Amino acid sequence: MCSASRGDLTARARIRDAAIECFGQQGFGVSVRAIAKHAGVSAGLVIHHFGSKEKLREACDDHVIQLIRETKTETLTSHDSQTFLHQIAEVEEYAGILAYLVRALQTGGKLLQVLYERTLTDAEEYLAKGVEEGVIRPSRDPAKRARWLAGAGLGSILLLITLQEREPGEDIDFRRIMREWSEEMILPALETYTEGLLTERTMLDAYLLYISDPPEGES
Amino acid sequence: MCSASRGDLTARARIRDAAIECFGQQGFGVSVRAIAKHAGVSAGLVIHHFGSKEKLREACDDHVIQLIRETKTETLTSHDSQTFLHQIAEVEEYAGILAYLVRALQTGGKLLQVLYERTLTDAEEYLAKGVEEGVIRPSRDPAKRARWLAGAGLGSILLLITLQEREPGEDIDFRRIMREWSEEMILPALETYTEGLLTERTMLDAYLLYISDPPEGES
DNA sequence: GTCTATATAATGATAGAC
DNA sequence: GTCTATCATTATATAGAC
Numbered sequence: 445m446c447s448a449s450r451g452d453l454t455a456r457a458r459i460r461d462a463a464i465e466c467f468g469q470q471g472f473g474v475s476v477r478a479i480a481k482h483a484g485v486s487a488g489l490v491i492h493h494f495g496s497k498e499k500l501r502e503a504c505d506d507h508v509i510q511l512i513r514e515t516k517t518e519t520l521t522s523h524d525s526q527t528f529l530h531q532i533a534e535v536e537e538y539a540g541i542l543a544y545l546v547r548a549l550q551t552g553g554k555l556l557q558v559l560y561e562r563t564l565t566d567a568e569e570y571l572a573k574g575v576e577e578g579v580i581r582p583s584r585d586p587a588k589r590a591r592w593l594a595g596a597g598l599g600s601i602l603l604l605i606t607l608q609e610r611e612p613g614e615d616i617d618f619r620r621i622m623r624e625w626s627e628e629m630i631l632p633a634l635e636t637y638t639e640g641l642l643t644e645r646t647m648l649d650a651y652l653l654y655i656s657d658p659p660e661g662e663s
Numbered sequence: 664m665c666s667a668s669r670g671d672l673t674a675r676a677r678i679r680d681a682a683i684e685c686f687g688q689q690g691f692g693v694s695v696r697a698i699a700k701h702a703g704v705s706a707g708l709v710i711h712h713f714g715s716k717e718k719l720r721e722a723c724d725d726h727v728i729q730l731i732r733e734t735k736t737e738t739l740t741s742h743d744s745q746t747f748l749h750q751i752a753e754v755e756e757y758a759g760i761l762a763y764l765v766r767a768l769q770t771g772g773k774l775l776q777v778l779y780e781r782t783l784t785d786a787e788e789y790l791a792k793g794v795e796e797g798v799i800r801p802s803r804d805p806a807k808r809a810r811w812l813a814g815a816g817l818g819s820i821l822l823l824i825t826l827q828e829r830e831p832g833e834d835i836d837f838r839r840i841m842r843e844w845s846e847e848m849i850l851p852a853l854e855t856y857t858e859g860l861l862t863e864r865t866m867l868d869a870y871l872l873y874i875s876d877p878p879e880g881e882s
Numbered sequence: 883g884t885c886t887a888t889a890t891a892a893t894g895a896t897a898g899a900c
Numbered sequence: 901g902t903c904t905a906t907c908a909t910t911a912t913a914t915a916g917a918c
Contacts, residue, residue, distance in 0.1 A: 476911080477909080489883075489885075552828045556825060588850055592847070593851070596818065597820040603822075631808075631874075636808070642799060647857070694891080706894085716894065860895095895909100897904105897905085897906080899902105900904105
């Protein structure tokens with residue numbers, strides 16, 4: 445399925461996997477000693493293989509990024525563009541990776557960048573396909589709409605997860621959170637996406653007029 | 664305007680303000696010594712006043728929470744429910760507080776809880792007022808819709824800010840980010856909120872039927 | 883490759899002078 | 901109230917044996 449399964453039992457890989465678990469559960473402040481203990485090796489060996497704690501962190505990032513890139517997005521058929529995050533949350537095996545992922549997302553950096561781009565690409569495809577099939581309305585600016593929806597989708601699930609974490613180190617049931625959130629949002633989302641939110645089109649028309657006839661210098 | 668201005672120049676307050684700046688710019692890993700240096704006092708005095716680094720952190724949280732509670736939400740007239748975050752971002756004086764706020768939001772905890780509740784309350788009020796005035800469509804479940812919109816609003820702006828932070832310690836222009844985001848989202852938001860996203864109401868009707876006639880045991 | 887032992891630096895917090 | 905000096909702990913990273 446993914447490269448993490450191929451005879452990947454070298455000490456280096458074991459340490460990396462242990463690091464992903466420790467970082468995910470306890471945050472990036474966790475000590476090299478704790479990671480080494482969890483991997484069943486000495487602290488020295490960890491540094492021997494990765495050079496430094498920071499490089500170990502980078503190796504973890506790269507490993508998860510590779511996983512994101514290798515995992516195909518399931519066919520998007522449901523009411524809302526299924527996030528990659530939802531997909532991975534359903535796989536028991538990836539529980540540790542998901543925890544790491546969430547923590548990495550909260551601190552920003554390359555991983556967040558990659559996941560956002562992935563989410564954006566998925567949203568663009570989903571929307572384009574829907575428009576082509578006639579089930580989704582065309583947009584005056586499809587790229588902007590995709591960015592808006594992707595940002596709201598990834599952002600709100602990320603916010604929700606962060607919101608659930610009462611105390612540091614607490615185990616979070618990502619699957620439960622995402623399932624509950626999906627049920628929570630389906631009614632308002634369907635409602636709004638079907639019927640809209642505003643009763644009048646005055647604001648939209650005013651804005652369209654505004655941008656078609658810019659008041660002051662603009663390209 | 665707010666309590667932070669009343670003869671608040673005691674050393675304790677100076678240390679607290681310095682801590683907010685340091686935490687905001689460099690994260691919560693910043694040392695007590697660095698905070699003390701920034702406040703122009705000794706490290707011992709910091710502990711003397713607050714007991715521990717953690718309690719200092721709590722004092723910072725409480726101070727920002729008080730600010731959130733004291734700041735009134737401006738009348739919500741624009742196209743979209745203006746987030747409290749947007750409002751504070753426009754005040755030059757609060758630049759340091761905003762940085763702290765964002766970092767606190769990313770790590771979760773009490774402050775995030777408070778700000779989310781605030782955003783939710785604002786959204787509920789805004790929507791209720793709009794429905795009453797007839798400019799916003801009534802919802803089958805107003806509370807759920809408010810939660811959905813508040814989560815998407817706060818979540819996406821938080822995601823966007825986190826996304827902008829290339830390297831740790833980098834100075835972020837929150838105002839620029841929020842202004843650009845507002846301009847980015849106004850077209851897709853108005854478009855979707857006015858015309859909807861889906862061309863057919865089959866999915867909504869199917870879901871409404873589904874929940875009105877639950878297939879298996881449900882309250 | 884893997885270990886133990888250790889160097890070195892930084893941290894949060896304390897004690898006591900002023 | 902504020903300082904300096906110091907403690908005790910912990911961290912990352914290194915050196916060298918096996």
